[in-house]
Amino acid sequence: MNSAEITQTDKDLIWHPFTPLVNPFGHIPIKSAKGAKLFTHEGQTIIDAVSSWWVNIHGHANEQIADAIHKQALELEHVIFAGFTHEPAVRLAKNLMTILPDNYSKIFFSDNGSTSIEVALKMAFQYWYNQGKEHKTKIIALDGAYHGDTFGSMSVSERSGFTRPFFPFLFDIESLDFPTEENFDKVLAHFDELTNDEACAAFIFEPLVQGAGGMRMYSPEMLQQLISLAQSRGVICIADEVMTGWGRTGTTFACDQIEASPDITCISKGITGGALPLGITACNSKIEAAFQSEELSKALLHGHSYTGNPMICAAANASFEIFESPECKNNIQRVHNKHLKFVEQLKTFDKVENIRLQGTIVAFDLKGFGETGYDSDARKKIYPYFLERGVLIRPLGNVIYLLPPYVITDDELDLVYETLLEFLRNE
Ligand SMILES: Cc1ncc(COP(=O)(O)O)c(C=O)c1O
Structure with a gap:
């Protein structure tokens, strides 16, 4: 046509x-x-x-990515990802482990940035639930945040004209002012109060740069202080690296610019070089430990039909090779x-x-x-x-x-x- x-x-x-x-x-x-x-x-x-x-x-x-997708399509285009696995997914998980923090131990696949956030939120809530701490339901998010368009990701995002029709269906969160040089002492004091609450489950943030919120930037020092304080209280830290990942901020992940490492990292966008959609929610061994059980009720009961699609994994592996060059x-x-x-x-x-x-x-x-x-x-x-x-x-x-x-x-x-x-x- x-x-x-x-x-x-x-x-x-x-x-x-x-x-x-x-x-x-x-x-x-x-x-x-x-x-x-x-x-x-x-x-x-x-x-x-x-x-x-x-x-x-x-x-x-990009020819290298296109070739990888083509070859994979002729070999194994897709297979159900529960009860089965395949080389491109395993290779991708191993590749990701080489660039994620040392204490990371699990890679969960989904379809895009928003779903990587949904999975992170479910992981965080269920981390507490599996340990009998059902009262831990509060999420802290930054003012001006954008984490996606599904209901969980909208809930932890800034309430705006974009989500107004859905306000009645979004769950409540605690909002923290966007940190600046001028307000940081106040922000830290407020964060101290919020994380001191027994109900506080997790803190979610776009590290260093808030994308859709207006490319607003804050310093690694501030992020380091927020994560350290949250983790000292056992609050799970979720880094939304959907936009900031893959070298966008100068380092592979924005969180590479600080000493602390988040407990959960959400990755998407650049992961396939922009060729095919993929979401990753990666977590450390502390989060994993709460799910280590044979009981179905303790499993993360989440998945999508195309989870772990081999052609997408092949594209991500090709993109990874180029990224590492x-x-x-x-x-x-x-x-x-x-x-x-x-x-x-x-x-x-x-x-x-x-x-x-x-x-x-x-x-x-x-x-x-x-x-x-x-x-x-x-x-x-x-x-x-x-x-x-x-x-x-x-x-x-x-x-x-x-x-x-x-x-x-x-x-x-x-x-x-x-x-x-x-x-x-x-x-
Ligand atoms: C920081 C951040 N998180 C999540 C998302 C949602 O990703 P997706 O559009 O792939 O669902 C975006 C999209 O722009 C984003 O910038």
């Missing part, structure tokens, strides 16, 4: 995510992609400066270094504030465009402006950020920067 054959009526059959059904932007049919570039049916090239919702780390249509590490550093120089240019604009940089993510707030919010005027203006100029960015309200695939070339990155600077000059 070519572009001319995709009519508006055909397109209208599809209900796209996070998009009103009456949508002035439309949906651009993409024919193919390579590296950081998307190619439309109309012959336009668009640079994917947001890694297609933060998943794509090694570039689009010196070339990938160099690319992460190269993108970071280029962002550093770009930051200097950003500083010359009055309308730019709160410039922040962490690994391969650079973000800033645009003054005069109202509050941070998905539905803001900034987004309505900026999104189409950049698309017309061949750059895909998706502002979070008045927050503009770049989060490119690591393989983006210097020329491509320069073009993205220049388009942004040109916008700022004319704004």
Whole structure:
């Protein structure tokens, strides 16, 4: 089917995510992609400066990953994952263990970032339940958090316009102010109070960078203090590394920048290089111990039809090999270094504030465009402006950020920067 054959009526059959059904932007049919570039049916090239919702780390249509999926599809495309296992899953678990904290002992597979969070929450609640501590039901989460779109993950996320229709169905949590240099003493005192509560079960957080909340960043020192305090009280710490994992913040996981290690780590997005969906919930031996039993009632009774899919595991193993290569590490550093120089240019604009940089993510707030919010005027203006100029960015309200695939070339990155600077000059 070519572009001319995709009519508006055909397109209208599809209900796209996070998009009103009456949508002035439309949906651009993409024919193919390579590296950081998307190619439309109309012959336009668009640079994917947001890694297609933060998943794509090694570039689009990566041959090594595609080959791995192809080979695996011909060998074993899928098998029920209860009562059976297979080499790609075992290899992936072993690969993950080489980059997770030393005290980690179990890898649970699911389908995406949200399900990795659901599993983490169930693990945490049932950790206490299995030990007869059913009263431990309170979860602490950070103000501004986004952990996904399923009911558990919505419950531990910021209450916002996104989840308003579902407020009556979300469970209560304790919300902790987002830590900043200015408020940290107060935040720590509040956290001290919350974790001192006998009912406190777990603390969930996006380490170092809150993604959808506006690419808000906080320091490793603050995270270290929060985790240490929580763990000294036996509160389970759940790191949502769904966005921050796979080198995004400069280290493999954001938590690698602190000494403490979370009890549970949620991984997704970049794990397959952005080729196929996969969620991982990994835990340490302390969590595992509460489930070590032959009794079905003590087992984690959770699973999905496609759990542990071999083709997806093969894609993840191929992505892992690329991630471990010196070339990938160099690319992460190269993108970071280029962002550093770009930051200097950003500083010359009055309308730019709160410039922040962490690994391969650079973000800033645009003054005069109202509050941070998905539905803001900034987004309505900026999104189409950049698309017309061949750059895909998706502002979070008045927050503009770049989060490119690591393989983006210097020329491509320069073009993205220049388009942004040109916008700022004319704004
Ligand atoms: C930190 C974080 N957690 C969880 C999710 C949910 O992941 P998914 O969209 O794969 O369900 C996201 C998605 O953006 C995320 O950024």
